[in-house]
Amino acid sequence: SQTIHQWPATLVQPVGSPLSLECTVEGTSNPNLYWYRQAAGRGLQLLFYSVGIGQISSEVPQNLSASRPQDRQFILSSKKLLLSDSGFYLCAWSVQGLLSNEQFFGPGTRLTVL
Amino acid sequence: QKEVEQNSGPLSVPEGAIASLNCTYSDRGSQSFFWYRQYSGKSPELIMFIYSNGDKEDGRFTAQLNKASQYVSLLIRDSQPSDSATYLCAVGADRGSTLGRLYFGRGTQLTVWP
Numbered sequence: 287s288q289t290i291h292q293w294p295a296t297l298v299q300p301v302g303s304p305l306s307l308e309c310t311v312e313g314t315s316n317p318n319l320y321w322y323r324q325a326a327g328r329g330l331q332l333l334f335y336s337v338g339i340g341q342i343s344s345e346v347p348q349n350l351s352a353s354r355p356q357d358r359q360f361i362l363s364s365k366k367l368l369l370s371d372s373g374f375y376l377c378a379w380s381v382q383g384l385l386s387n388e389q390f391f392g393p394g395t396r397l398t399v400l
Numbered sequence: 401q402k403e404v405e406q407n408s409g410p411l412s413v414p415e416g417a418i419a420s421l422n423c424t425y426s427d428r429g430s431q432s433f434f435w436y437r438q439y440s441g442k443s444p445e446l447i448m449f450i451y452s453n454g455d456k457e458d459g460r461f462t463a464q465l466n467k468a469s470q471y472v473s474l475l476i477r478d479s480q481p482s483d484s485a486t487y488l489c490a491v492g493a494d495r496g497s498t499l500g501r502l503y504f505g506r507g508t509q510l511t512v513w514p
Contacts, residue, residue, distance in 0.1 A: 318500045329506035330444075330488070337500065376443055380500060387432045387492035389502055391443040 288313035292377050292392040299399055305350075305364040307395050309377030312358065317379040319360040320389060321352055325373040336360060337382065372399045402427045404491050406505035415514050419476040423489030423505055426470070432492030433465055433472045434502065439485045448474060479512040486510070 289312045299305060311317055321333040332345045334352035342352050349368060353361045360377055374396050378389040403426040413419045421435075432451050436444035450456045450463040450472065462475040472491075476483055486507040493501050 320501070330504040332501060335501055382500065387494070387500060387502055388434065388446055388449055389490075390446060394443045 288379070288390065290377060290379055290390060290392040292375075292395050294395060295393065296396045297398070299367050299397065301369055301399055302366050305362070305367055305371070305397070307362040307375055307377075307397075309360040309362075309392055310358055311379045314358070314379070314381070316357060316382060318382055318389075319354060320378040320380075321360065321362050322376040322378065322391075323373045324376060330376070333362070367399045369399050372397055402430075402491070402493065402503045404489055404503045404505040406487075406489050406508045408506060408508065410509040410511055412511045412513060413479050415479060415481060415512055417479050417512075419479045419483065419510055419512070421474040421476075421487050421489075421508050421510065423472045423474075423491075424470055425472070425489075425491045425503070427491065427493070427503075428467075428470060429494065430491045431494040433463070434490040434492070435461075435463060435474045436488040436490060436504075437483075437485045438488060438507065444488055476510075479510075481512050481514055484511050 291310050320335045322330045324330050336342050336354045339354050350364050374394050376394045377392040380389045405424045435448040437447050438444045448463040450465045453465050456463045460477045464473045486509045488507045489505040490502040
Protein backbone atom coordinates (compact mmCIF):
# COMPACT_ATOMS: atom_id res chain seq x y z
CA SER A 287 0.00 0.00 0.00
CA GLN A 288 1.01 3.58 -0.52
CA THR A 289 2.21 5.84 2.27
CA ILE A 290 3.08 9.52 2.25
CA HIS A 291 5.34 11.10 4.83
CA GLN A 292 5.98 14.71 5.71
CA TRP A 293 8.42 16.26 8.10
CA PRO A 294 8.73 18.03 10.31
CA ALA A 295 5.24 17.83 11.80
CA THR A 296 5.49 21.26 13.37
CA LEU A 297 7.91 24.12 12.91
CA VAL A 298 8.32 27.56 14.46
CA GLN A 299 10.61 29.86 12.52
CA PRO A 300 11.55 33.55 12.75
CA VAL A 301 10.79 35.96 9.93
CA GLY A 302 13.60 36.01 7.40
CA SER A 303 14.83 32.50 8.12
CA PRO A 304 15.04 29.75 5.47
CA LEU A 305 12.62 26.86 5.13
CA SER A 306 12.82 23.31 3.91
CA LEU A 307 9.88 20.91 4.11
CA GLU A 308 10.14 17.39 2.81
CA CYS A 309 7.61 14.96 1.46
CA THR A 310 8.20 11.36 0.40
CA VAL A 311 5.86 8.77 -1.02
CA GLU A 312 6.26 5.01 -0.69
CA GLY A 313 4.61 2.18 -2.55
CA THR A 314 4.07 3.83 -5.93
CA SER A 315 6.12 5.01 -8.89
CA ASN A 316 5.99 8.20 -10.95
CA PRO A 317 3.24 9.87 -8.93
CA ASN A 318 1.94 13.38 -9.44
CA LEU A 319 2.99 15.40 -6.39
CA TYR A 320 1.42 18.53 -4.96
CA TRP A 321 2.13 21.15 -2.30
CA TYR A 322 -0.84 22.94 -0.73
CA ARG A 323 -1.10 25.57 1.98
CA GLN A 324 -4.12 25.92 4.24
CA ALA A 325 -4.14 29.18 6.18
CA ALA A 326 -6.35 29.61 9.24
CA GLY A 327 -9.99 29.99 8.16
CA ARG A 328 -9.14 29.65 4.49
CA GLY A 329 -9.36 26.94 1.88
CA LEU A 330 -6.66 24.81 0.35
CA GLN A 331 -4.34 26.80 -1.89
CA LEU A 332 -2.34 24.84 -4.45
CA LEU A 333 1.26 26.08 -4.45
CA PHE A 334 3.14 23.68 -6.75
CA TYR A 335 2.59 20.46 -8.60
CA SER A 336 4.93 18.08 -10.35
CA VAL A 337 4.38 15.34 -12.91
CA GLY A 338 7.97 14.08 -12.86
CA ILE A 339 11.54 14.57 -11.66
CA GLY A 340 12.62 18.16 -12.19
CA GLN A 341 9.19 19.18 -13.56
CA ILE A 342 7.58 21.80 -11.35
CA SER A 343 4.55 23.99 -12.07
CA SER A 344 3.91 27.01 -9.89
CA GLU A 345 0.38 28.19 -9.24
CA VAL A 346 0.94 31.50 -7.50
CA PRO A 347 3.88 33.92 -7.37
CA GLN A 348 5.45 33.94 -3.92
CA ASN A 349 8.70 33.56 -2.08
CA LEU A 350 8.42 29.78 -2.03
CA SER A 351 9.98 27.28 -4.40
CA ALA A 352 9.70 23.54 -4.92
CA SER A 353 12.00 20.84 -6.18
CA ARG A 354 11.66 17.18 -7.06
CA PRO A 355 15.12 15.65 -6.92
CA GLN A 356 13.86 12.06 -6.92
CA ASP A 357 10.75 10.34 -8.24
CA ARG A 358 9.04 10.11 -4.86
CA GLN A 359 10.52 13.12 -3.10
CA PHE A 360 9.11 16.64 -3.14
CA ILE A 361 10.69 19.55 -1.29
CA LEU A 362 9.25 22.97 -0.47
CA SER A 363 11.73 25.73 0.27
CA SER A 364 12.06 29.39 1.02
CA LYS A 365 15.13 31.58 1.37
CA LYS A 366 13.41 34.11 3.64
CA LEU A 367 10.14 33.43 5.42
CA LEU A 368 7.41 36.04 5.76
CA LEU A 369 4.75 36.25 8.47
CA SER A 370 2.18 35.43 5.78
CA ASP A 371 3.87 32.07 5.16
CA SER A 372 2.37 30.68 8.37
CA GLY A 373 -0.07 27.87 7.75
CA PHE A 374 -0.65 24.17 7.42
CA TYR A 375 1.43 22.75 4.55
CA LEU A 376 0.12 19.64 2.92
CA CYS A 377 1.79 17.36 0.43
CA ALA A 378 -0.39 15.13 -1.73
CA TRP A 379 0.10 12.51 -4.42
CA SER A 380 -2.01 11.06 -7.19
CA VAL A 381 -1.62 8.40 -9.85
CA GLN A 382 -0.85 9.78 -13.29
CA GLY A 383 -3.42 9.17 -15.98
CA LEU A 384 -6.77 10.33 -17.29
CA LEU A 385 -9.40 10.85 -14.64
CA SER A 386 -7.06 9.52 -11.98
CA ASN A 387 -7.43 12.65 -9.94
CA GLU A 388 -7.87 11.16 -6.51
CA GLN A 389 -5.31 12.90 -4.36
CA PHE A 390 -4.07 11.48 -1.09
CA PHE A 391 -2.68 13.79 1.53
CA GLY A 392 0.20 13.47 3.92
CA PRO A 393 -0.12 14.34 7.62
CA GLY A 394 0.98 17.94 7.03
CA THR A 395 3.46 20.39 8.55
CA ARG A 396 2.17 23.19 10.74
CA LEU A 397 4.42 26.22 10.23
CA THR A 398 4.34 29.27 12.47
CA VAL A 399 6.44 32.25 11.44
CA LEU A 400 7.08 34.72 14.26
CA GLN B 401 -10.68 30.78 -12.78
CA LYS B 402 -12.49 27.60 -11.78
CA GLU B 403 -14.83 28.13 -8.84
CA VAL B 404 -16.04 25.58 -6.32
CA GLU B 405 -18.62 26.88 -3.87
CA GLN B 406 -19.83 25.24 -0.66
CA ASN B 407 -22.20 26.32 2.10
CA SER B 408 -19.79 27.71 4.66
CA GLY B 409 -21.96 26.44 7.52
CA PRO B 410 -21.55 25.58 10.23
CA LEU B 411 -24.12 22.82 9.81
CA SER B 412 -25.41 21.28 13.00
CA VAL B 413 -27.53 18.11 13.09
CA PRO B 414 -28.59 15.74 15.87
CA GLU B 415 -27.20 12.24 16.11
CA GLY B 416 -29.08 9.86 13.82
CA ALA B 417 -30.22 12.57 11.38
CA ILE B 418 -29.27 12.98 7.74
CA ALA B 419 -26.62 15.62 7.05
CA SER B 420 -26.71 17.19 3.58
CA LEU B 421 -23.66 18.96 2.22
CA ASN B 422 -23.81 20.85 -1.05
CA CYS B 423 -21.32 22.04 -3.65
CA THR B 424 -21.57 23.87 -6.98
CA TYR B 425 -18.82 24.29 -9.57
CA SER B 426 -18.23 26.62 -12.47
CA ASP B 427 -16.38 24.49 -15.06
CA ARG B 428 -18.97 22.64 -17.12
CA GLY B 429 -16.25 20.38 -18.54
CA SER B 430 -15.31 18.87 -15.17
CA GLN B 431 -15.67 15.10 -15.04
CA SER B 432 -14.46 14.02 -11.60
CA PHE B 433 -15.74 15.02 -8.17
CA PHE B 434 -14.49 14.25 -4.69
CA TRP B 435 -15.46 14.66 -1.07
CA TYR B 436 -12.81 14.91 1.63
CA ARG B 437 -13.27 14.90 5.37
CA GLN B 438 -10.90 16.95 7.53
CA TYR B 439 -10.86 16.63 11.28
CA SER B 440 -9.60 19.64 13.21
CA GLY B 441 -5.82 19.82 13.04
CA LYS B 442 -5.55 16.88 10.64
CA SER B 443 -5.06 16.49 6.91
CA PRO B 444 -7.94 15.86 4.47
CA GLU B 445 -9.03 12.28 3.95
CA LEU B 446 -10.74 11.13 0.74
CA ILE B 447 -14.12 9.59 1.54
CA MET B 448 -16.03 9.56 -1.77
CA PHE B 449 -15.55 10.16 -5.46
CA ILE B 450 -18.10 10.23 -8.26
CA TYR B 451 -17.73 10.50 -12.02
CA SER B 452 -21.22 9.80 -13.41
CA ASN B 453 -24.56 11.53 -12.98
CA GLY B 454 -26.73 10.04 -10.27
CA ASP B 455 -26.09 8.58 -6.88
CA LYS B 456 -23.17 6.60 -5.50
CA GLU B 457 -23.53 4.93 -2.13
CA ASP B 458 -20.82 3.76 0.24
CA GLY B 459 -22.06 2.71 3.66
CA ARG B 460 -23.70 5.70 5.33
CA PHE B 461 -22.41 8.08 2.65
CA THR B 462 -24.13 8.93 -0.64
CA ALA B 463 -22.64 11.22 -3.24
CA GLN B 464 -25.01 12.77 -5.77
CA LEU B 465 -23.96 14.39 -9.04
CA ASN B 466 -25.98 16.49 -11.46
CA LYS B 467 -23.71 17.75 -14.24
CA ALA B 468 -26.48 19.69 -15.96
CA SER B 469 -26.95 21.77 -12.82
CA GLN B 470 -23.22 21.66 -11.98
CA TYR B 471 -24.07 20.43 -8.54
CA VAL B 472 -22.65 17.72 -6.32
CA SER B 473 -23.78 16.78 -2.84
CA LEU B 474 -22.89 14.45 0.00
CA LEU B 475 -25.51 12.87 2.24
CA ILE B 476 -24.52 11.31 5.54
CA ARG B 477 -27.21 9.02 6.94
CA ASP B 478 -27.48 8.13 10.61
CA SER B 479 -25.02 10.89 11.48
CA GLN B 480 -22.67 10.17 14.36
CA PRO B 481 -20.70 12.57 16.58
CA SER B 482 -17.57 11.09 14.96
CA ASP B 483 -18.75 12.60 11.65
CA SER B 484 -18.15 16.07 13.09
CA ALA B 485 -15.51 17.57 10.79
CA THR B 486 -15.05 19.94 7.87
CA TYR B 487 -16.08 18.45 4.52
CA LEU B 488 -14.23 19.64 1.42
CA CYS B 489 -15.66 19.38 -2.07
CA ALA B 490 -13.10 19.03 -4.85
CA VAL B 491 -13.53 19.12 -8.62
CA GLY B 492 -11.05 17.70 -11.09
CA ALA B 493 -9.60 19.78 -13.90
CA ASP B 494 -9.93 17.25 -16.68
CA ARG B 495 -8.81 19.24 -19.67
CA GLY B 496 -5.59 20.60 -21.04
CA SER B 497 -2.48 21.37 -19.08
CA THR B 498 -4.24 21.37 -15.74
CA LEU B 499 -5.03 17.67 -16.02
CA GLY B 500 -4.49 16.04 -12.66
CA ARG B 501 -5.14 19.01 -10.39
CA LEU B 502 -8.14 19.52 -8.13
CA TYR B 503 -10.03 22.68 -7.28
CA PHE B 504 -11.24 22.76 -3.68
CA GLY B 505 -14.10 24.52 -2.03
CA ARG B 506 -13.54 26.23 1.32
CA GLY B 507 -15.35 23.44 3.16
CA THR B 508 -18.48 23.05 5.26
CA GLN B 509 -18.08 22.51 8.98
CA LEU B 510 -20.43 19.80 10.28
CA THR B 511 -21.26 19.26 13.94
CA VAL B 512 -23.28 16.22 15.02
CA TRP B 513 -24.57 16.60 18.57
CA PRO B 514 -25.56 13.64 20.74
